[in-house]
Amino acid sequence: MTKPFVYITRKISDDVVKDLEEHFEVEMWEQEEEVVPRDLLLRKANQADAILSMLTDQIDEELLSQSPNLKVVANMAVGYDNIDVNAAKRHQVVVTNTPDVLTDTTADLTFALLMATARRLPEAIDYIKDDLWKTWSPYMLAGSDLHHKTLGIVGLGSIGQAVAKRATGFDMNVIYHNRSRKEDVERQLGVQYASFDELLQQSDYVVCMTPLTEETEGMFDQETFRRMKDTAIFINTSRGGVVNEDDLYQALKQGDIKAAGLDVFQDEPIGADHPLISLNEVVALPHIGSSSIETRTEMMELAARNIKKVLNGESPVTPV
Known part of the structure; x- marks a missing residue:
């Protein structure tokens, strides 16, 4: 049986990636300082069961409408104004965020x-x-x-x-x-x-x-x-x-x-x-409100937990 596919839109902790790889097929945009190109994001979303996204990624009707397997978008942020939440509901895609930890x-x-x-x-x-x-x-x-x-x-x-x-x-x-x-x-x-x-x-x-x-x-x-x-x-x-x-x-x-x-x-x-x-x-300042090593790692781990929960048929930890 083919493992669910998780796409990560920015380079994150190796430990978090390894944890996800124990359960899913995982691919990650390896750049830290560069946003994943829109055309690449659309191609990967088309294949993905889950996306671990950043505030810089626009998760909109265009993306959601051509992502037939997508079940969850785990946004690594408290805010989610980069995501069309209503469109996600229409396409039955769960949206999660990372409150409290930051x-x-x-x-x-x-x-x-x-x-x-x-x-x-x-x-x-x-x-x-x-x-x-x-x-x-x-x-x-x-x-x-x-x-x-x-x-x-x-x-x-x-x-x-x-x-x-x-x-x-x-x-x-x-x-x-x-x-x-x-x-x-x-x-x-x-x-x-x-x-x-x-x-x-x-x-x-x-x-x-x-x-x-x-x-x-x-x-x-x-x-x-x-x-x-x-x-x-x-x-x-x-x-x-x-x-x-x-x-x-x-x-x-x-x-x-x-x-x-x-x-x-x-x-x-x-x-x-x-x-x-x-x-x-x-x-x-360059948008570094939550930028401590400890907190950013916790945010990554929480986003990963949300993905695992949803792909395993369970309720997410922090749904939007």
Whole structure:
């Protein structure tokens, strides 16, 4: 009997691949820094019983409609806006993701980005590298305090809650806006609910943790930034599509807000010629929110477990 075929769209841990190979026929795109070409992905999907995908892979109607054997797409991410979930349902393909395992790691990165932006750490590092440090002055590279400031979190899911927990250790006042109020979390972490407008007006730091949906796409636009304090710092580690990047650029240039720390962008990857990169007020990272060795390995292992469950006729561990 022919083994089910699993296609992996990016190079992952050898141990995870070996585990899958004990049960299935496995093929993997061996590149780490290059997306699998679309024509190749379509050919392999046509043969595959399972795909272990990345956010960079578009799993859409075109692919699903010509993949007669496909039973599961295991996305190695929490988000799944790269997958047409409704089309997958129509074609009876199970979609899974990797929630929870990356919560603390992404929260760590979010808070690190917040601190780096507030205290202008990349500028300070370059200050020495560019041999500019010749003396000391009272306001040399002066940044913004975090302690006793107000942090506004938009989207209080598991990662947002983990960020709030870290902020309490810095004696920050934490407010949040979410589709639904979370009174149990308010009691547990001492955070307060606010309307979106109240959050924008009151926050010294606005952290976006919301998923990308039709409702949230482009929600941070010219009007949103104008309602924020001109001393406010904006942080986004969720999805690039929630921000109108042209409006953010203008908001920073015009002084509507003070600075921005970004781990995600609308069209990734970006290059050094991206307008936002030209601004000293921007700290930019290459979408590394969950990028620790431990967490990325756990994500790979969870995606593999989901594939094994579905191909063995069982329910997946983390279905979308």
